[in-house]
Amino acid sequence: xxAIVVYxxxxxxxxxxxxxCRKYLHWTQRSVFQGELTTAQYRALIAALxxxxxxxxxxxxxxxxxxxxxxxxxxxxxxxxxxGDIL
Amino acid sequence: xxAIVVYxxxxxxxxxxxxxCRKYLHWTQRSVFQGELTTAQYRALIAALxxxxxxxxxxxxxxxxxxxxxxxxxxxxxxxxxxGDIL
Numbered sequence: 001x002x003a004i005v006v007y008x009x010x011x012x013x014x015x016x017x018x019x020x021c022r023k024y025l026h027w028t029q030r031s032v033f034q035g036e037l038t039t040a041q042y043r044a045l046i047a048a049l050x051x052x053x054x055x056x057x058x059x060x061x062x063x064x065x066x067x068x069x070x071x072x073x074x075x076x077x078x079x080x081x082x083x084g085d086i087l
Numbered sequence: 088x089x090a091i092v093v094y095x096x097x098x099x100x101x102x103x104x105x106x107x108c109r110k111y112l113h114w115t116q117r118s119v120f121q122g123e124l125t126t127a128q129y130r131a132l133i134a135a136l137x138x139x140x141x142x143x144x145x146x147x148x149x150x151x152x153x154x155x156x157x158x159x160x161x162x163x164x165x166x167x168x169x170x171g172d173i174l
Contacts, residue, residue, distance in 0.1 A: 004150060006093060008116040008167060029095040029146055031118065046163065053164050059116055060163040063091060063150070070157040076133065076147040077140050080095060 002068040003042060005033045005049075009058035016052040017060070020045065027081040036068060089155040090129060092120045094136075096145035103139040104147070107132065114168040123155060 005025060009017050024045045025033035037045065042064065049060055065071045092112060096104050111132045112120035124132065129151065136147055152158045 004091065006116055006119045008119075009164075029093055029148055032093045032095075032148070034150075046161075049163055055164040058164040059167045061116055061119065062161045062163070063121075064159045064161070065152060065157050070152050072151045074133075074149045074151070076136055076149070077096075077142040077145040080146045 001037055001039065001042060002065045002071050003035060003037050003045075004028075004063040004071075005045075005060065006063075007031050007049075007058070007060040009053055009060070013053060013058060017049065017058075020048045020052065023048075029080050034073070088124055088126065088129060089152045089158050090120075090122060090124050090132075091115075091150040091158075092132075092136075092147065093150075094118050094145070094147040096140055096147070100140060100145060104136065104145075107135045107139065110135075116167050121160070 003025065005021055007017050008031065021027075021033040024037060024041055025035035028034045046062070053060060090112065092108055094104050094108075095118065108114070108120040111124060111128055112122035115121045133149070140147060
């Protein structure tokens with residue numbers, strides 16, 4: 001599956017969320033990750049994120065598609081990250 | 088088509104980018120919009136965004152799928168925005 005993760009979390013929790021996302025996905029832009037995952041990897045990512053966020057204050061949205069072919073990505077301006085840029 | 092727009096733009100340009108995105112899509116989270124668009128609307132959105140950003144400093148990534156059925160969205164924690172919440 002192809003996954004996009006966007007997060008809006010409290011500053012003090014950002015480093016943990018960033019670290020978890022980096023294990024599974026490519027950094028695309030501030031608070032945005034993308035990449036290909038198996039279903040098992042996606043579940044593990046979600047479980048890891050749930051364990052570190054405060055569900056009453058933080059917000060993470062994931063978008064998944066069965067495969068990358070279903071989603072077209074276009075960049076306007078500077079290409080900050082993306083596949084191949086695992087920081 | 089279903090579109091997701093994420094932007095990382097200079098602070099002084101954020102209000103313009105936000106205003107343009109609001110015309111076409113639903114605010115989902117800080118710097119993230121989503122929604123359904125016709126191809127013509129998508130082209131108009133892209134043209135409007137190109138006209139206000141500095142391509143050497145700002146970054147906007149769009150993800151499009153032929154229809155919402157191809158993309159599943161999941162929210163962890165607080166649901167900040169989304170369909171129905173046109174601010």
